[in-house]
Amino acid sequence: MPYSRSSAASLLHLFSLSSSSLLLLFSILHHHYKNYHRIKYILATMSKTFKLSEVAEHKKPDSLWIVVEGDVYDVTKFADEHPGGKKILQRVGGKDATAQFWKYHNEAILKKYKPKLLIGSLEGKAAPEPPKEEPKPAESKVAEPAKVEEQALVPMKSGPVAPAPAEENLKEALEPWGDMIPYGDPAWYQGYHSPYYNESHAALRTEVRAWVEEKIEPYLNEWEKAKFVPVEIYQQMGQRGYLAGLLGLHYPVEYTPYRIAAVPPEKWDLFHEFVVTDEISRTGSGGFVWNMIGGYAIGLPPVMKFAKKELKDRIVPGILKGEKRICLCITEPDAGSDVANLTCEAKKTPDGKHYIVNGEKKWITNGVWSDYFTVAVRTGGPGMGGVSVLLIERSEGVTTREMDCQGVHGSGTTYVTFEDVKVPVENLIGKENAGFKVIMTNFNHERIGIIIQCTRFSRVCYEEAMKYANKRRTFGKKLIEHPVIRMKLANMARQVEATHNWLENIIYQCMKMGETEAMFKLGGAIAGLKAQATVTFEFCAREAVQIFGGIGYTKGGQGAKVERLYRDVRGYAIPGGSEEIMLDLSIRQSMKVHQALGMKL
Ligand code: HEM
Numbered sequence: 185m186p187y188s189r190s191s192a193a194s195l196l197h198l199f200s201l202s203s204s205s206l207l208l209l210f211s212i213l214h215h216h217y218k219n220y221h222r223i224k225y226i227l228a229t230m231s232k233t234f235k236l237s238e239v240a241e242h243k244k245p246d247s248l249w250i251v252v253e254g255d256v257y258d259v260t261k262f263a264d265e266h267p268g269g270k271k272i273l274q275r276v277g278g279k280d281a282t283a284q285f286w287k288y289h290n291e292a293i294l295k296k297y298k299p300k301l302l303i304g305s306l307e308g309k310a311a312p313e314p315p316k317e318e319p320k321p322a323e324s325k326v327a328e329p330a331k332v333e334e335q336a337l338v339p340m341k342s343g344p345v346a347p348a349p350a351e352e353n354l355k356e357a358l359e360p361w362g363d364m365i366p367y368g369d370p371a372w373y374q375g376y377h378s379p380y381y382n383e384s385h386a387a388l389r390t391e392v393r394a395w396v397e398e399k400i401e402p403y404l405n406e407w408e409k410a411k412f413v414p415v416e417i418y419q420q421m422g423q424r425g426y427l428a429g430l431l432g433l434h435y436p437v438e439y440t441p442y443r444i445a446a447v448p449p450e451k452w453d454l455f456h457e458f459v460v461t462d463e464i465s466r467t468g469s470g471g472f473v474w475n476m477i478g479g480y481a482i483g484l485p486p487v488m489k490f491a492k493k494e495l496k497d498r499i500v501p502g503i504l505k506g507e508k509r510i511c512l513c514i515t516e517p518d519a520g521s522d523v524a525n526l527t528c529e530a531k532k533t534p535d536g537k538h539y540i541v542n543g544e545k546k547w548i549t550n551g552v553w554s555d556y557f558t559v560a561v562r563t564g565g566p567g568m569g570g571v572s573v574l575l576i577e578r579s580e581g582v583t584t585r586e587m588d589c590q591g592v593h594g595s596g597t598t599y600v601t602f603e604d605v606k607v608p609v610e611n612l613i614g615k616e617n618a619g620f621k622v623i624m625t626n627f628n629h630e631r632i633g634i635i636i637q638c639t640r641f642s643r644v645c646y647e648e649a650m651k652y653a654n655k656r657r658t659f660g661k662k663l664i665e666h667p668v669i670r671m672k673l674a675n676m677a678r679q680v681e682a683t684h685n686w687l688e689n690i691i692y693q694c695m696k697m698g699e700t701e702a703m704f705k706l707g708g709a710i711a712g713l714k715a716q717a718t719v720t721f722e723f724c725a726r727e728a729v730q731i732f733g734g735i736g737y738t739k740g741g742q743g744a745k746v747e748r749l750y751r752d753v754r755g756y757a758i759p760g761g762s763e764e765i766m767l768d769l770s771i772r773q774s775m776k777v778h779q780a781l782g783m784k785l
Contacts, residue, residue, distance in 0.1 A: 232304025243278030251280040254309035257301040290742050296402030358386050367677040368647040370684055380455050380688055387446035388456055392463035404469055405740050408748060411593045413475040421476055422506025426460050430481045431488055432629040440504040454695050458636055465640035468745030470752035473637055474595030479511030479550025482630045483558045486573055486622050490614035495575060499556060510556040513545035513600055523623060524568040530561035539574060541605040551598025552586045560623055568620040573613040581605035591751035625703055631714045634760045638717035639683050641749050645728035646676040648745050653731055672727045679720040686713055708773030715766040718757040725750040
């Protein structure tokens with residue numbers, strides 16, 4: 185274990201602590217003995233305080249300390265690797281550099297480097313909270329997947345997913361929470377009344393945000409560059425119970441021992457699902473979000489709803505744990521939104537026991553590391569009546585190749601080929617030649633996921649731009665003091681809020697209607713909302729980059745999120761139904777629905 189001068193100093197300082205503090209400290213140390221930086225951090229924050237005059241003695245390159253927000257950092261070694269240069273650090277050596285720090289960095293930098301560089305705090309600074317323990321995944325004893333009943337996954341209307349909003353929630357707004365930047369979070373975070381949310385949603389929001397801010401945000405720029413996300417993060421999605429909650433169904437206790445710490449399964453509803461997707465999207469990375477749920481949240485629901493019990497019992501527990509991965513394969517090199525014309529074929533063997541699958545699928549999110557592929561295939565004649573859905577397991581004849589895309593880096597966009605792949609007939613999802621219904625049922629859930637992500641991404645662009653506009657000065661004024669900048673922010677905020685409010689309405693309708701009713705009645709509105717969300721996203725990404733200027737054009741640093749999101753825009757406006765198809769469908773489908781409702785033109 186590395187042992188530095190500063191940790192030795194911290195240890196010596198222990199002798200001035202009371203015995204109860206020591207006991208507490210040692211119990212923490214015992215618990216975390218493997219985590220050197222965490223221990224160093226705890227020692228520093230609990231034990232060491234300095235006078236500003238002491239800090240002032242460390243202003244030379246061989247011993248360089250600075251103060252940020254009342255905390256003291258030893259940057260002696262770090263100065264050589266500081267991306268902004270060592271001289272700039274030396275100029276503020278021995279001083280309070282809080283103002284300079286915030287000028288060039290954001291919160292994530294401090295979070296990332298704090299455990300490595302912090303050596304204590306200034307005298308008089310309120311004792312900082314020790315880093316939060318990660319909430320432990322709540323494991324229950326009820327994991328008996330084999331006992332599951334075929335009917336266990338009920339449509340939303342009759343299942344426990346649609347509790348009516350509790351009376352008391354309508355009376356009192358929830359406590360304001362978050363950074364309180366106007367429109368920087370959904371209105372219900374900021375003290376607005378809402379009929380949709382209660383304390384369980386608030387607790388979930390707090391839980392997910394703490395995880396994202398500690399374990400994900402500080403590392404995103406590195407992951408983005410390497411186009412990867414560590415597999416442990418995906419596994420945590422399983423262990424923390426989030427994967428199981430993202431299926432548009434009731435929480436499937438029968439298939440997973442994991443529970444979400446903040447919300448008991450029987451209380452789970454679609455607004456909880458909204459909160460999880462929304463909070464992980466606050467990372468401002470389509471690549472990250474799709475790495476987590478881009479294959480899973482669209483590949484698994486058809487299996488849950490339409491596959492045979494034996495197949496589900498065999499594959500679902502591993503997927504919900506985050507150990508196995510699944511993706512959805514619909515799009516082909518020649519058939520995108522035009523699903524009815526897909527050509528990947530599945531021919532039954534003469535003994536009727538297998539299908540032999542041949543064909544190609546393109547732009548398949550997560551395909552490159554998937555174990556299972558939910559695949560639309562042609563089993564019958566032309567058109568939508570000849571389409572079936574098969575669960576294909578990675579086996580001989582399945583090849584995956586990662587594609588190089590403009591954005592959503594790290595999401596594993598894949599070209600998949602199936603060459604004489606033998607698939608047991610038991611892996612048919614739904615009925616033969618009735619796959620179109622399976623695919624269509626899935627679309628609403630998929631699109632709502634995209635809309636949630638886009639809306640938060642738009643909000644992130646706005647929030648980042650708002651923060652930057654309040655610190656960057658040009659022509660003797662802060663950016664926010666220039667009317668042209670306020671105009672940009674106002675135009676972003678109004679579109680984000682309009683989209684978010686429509687989205688909440690649609691999610692509420694999904695909760696109240698059964699799946700079939702929702703598919704028929706809401707398909708048009710969801711298509712229109714998807715277009716609304718992606719157009720808003722494109723607008724906000726553009727305006728945010730303009731506000732950031734050069735910093736939004738270069739990767740990393742303060743503009744990292746908006747620069748990245750700008751490249752992710754097309755990854756949202758094209759797949760899951762392009763803007764053009766969505767807008768057209770929104771009117772055609774609504775006309776059909778309203779004809780049935782007795783529309784008088
Ligand atoms: C705890 C102390 C500090 C740490 C851990 C730190 C870390 C970093 C990191 C990681 C970057 C890369 C850009 C990014 O990803 O945001 C950076 C850039 C930079 N830092 Fe620091 N820094 C510290 C203190 C300071 C201070 C006190 C100043 C100014 C006096 C400063 C000035 C800069 C500048 C000018 C850049 C380049 C910004 C750009 O590319 O636009 N840093 N710093």
